[in-house]
Amino acid sequence: MKKTVLIVDDEWNMRNLLKIHLMKDYAITECSNGREAIDLVKINSFDLILLDIMMPEMDGWEVCQAIRKMKSTPIMMLTARNELKDKVHGLEIGADDYLIKPFESEELLARVKALLRRAELNHDHVQGASILYSNGFFRMDQEGRQVFLKEEILELTPKEYELLETIAMSPKRVFTRDVLLDTLWGFHDYRDTRTVDSHVKNIRIKIRNKGIDYNPIQTVWGIGYKFQEPDETI
Known part of the structure; x- marks a missing residue:
């Protein structure tokens, strides 16, 4: 078809x-x-x-x-x-x-x-897995393409979800902005890294607007971003 x-x-x-x-x-x-x-x-x-x-x-x-x-x-x-x-x-x-x-x-x-x-x-x-990450506070459901904070849905755009998912799937890896551009947008001729920065900023703002003091995407200065696990005391 x-x-x-x-x-x-x-x-x-x-x-x-x-x-x-x-x-x-x-x-x-x-x-x-x-x-x-x-x-x-x-x-x-x-x-x-x-x-x-x-x-x-x-x-x-x-x-x-x-x-x-x-x-x-x-x-x-x-x-x-x-x-x-x-x-x-x-x-x-x-x-x-x-x-x-x-x-x-x-x-x-x-x-x-x-x-x-x-x-x-x-x-x-997505069909191959469901729960990507869960620690009782922060949960990512790949099948539903949803993120939960304290069991409350965090409303993300498709690209925001894909960005967070990509980083969470390799929590020890530091991703450069260029790698994230290629992985998520496939733009080999388009190198404006502000696209990545804007999506990271939007994710952080949406979490703060929930009244939660947690930043899932850690900035690695001079390189890019990596996943940051929630503090268990939150």
Whole structure:
């Protein structure tokens, strides 16, 4: 069965171009505005979403944030702008990759395949285990992709969860920012380490907002990050 791709773009020419490139290998659904996209995601399970940023009424940023509240479906943002701040913002709110217009068909197909492959690997990994870590205070459930603090769910975005999971799986290892970028985003041509720092900061803030004095991601100055186990006295 073909993987399913949702194309969201207000320009018919762009939707048609994407469809031409992808329809041989993927089952395509398309829509022309953000609200329709959200409605489709609510009732369907897509394998990938190609989401244009510059759309009237509801732009791609808003659509991405709305989808992330419902699903962890991989999202590739489409944009004619090649500004670093746009890329950083998109990654911070839950996008998985970027494609700059105009693009070559080979790059489109390669990025689509890479996103779908990573999604499959993550799914297979989750199916193989359930409780990744537990000490009675802090618990990570891989099957449900959830983190619990004192049995209360910590609401994380898909990428925030994956970042914490990656570090917790190798608690003695120090991860550089470049390694985390490659592992979680697969960006070999995109080296803005602020993406990693922003996600770490968001995780720490969400835990503090729970009124809990615990930092699961320790900063190793000059190198990167490592997992920090909770103090048993907390």
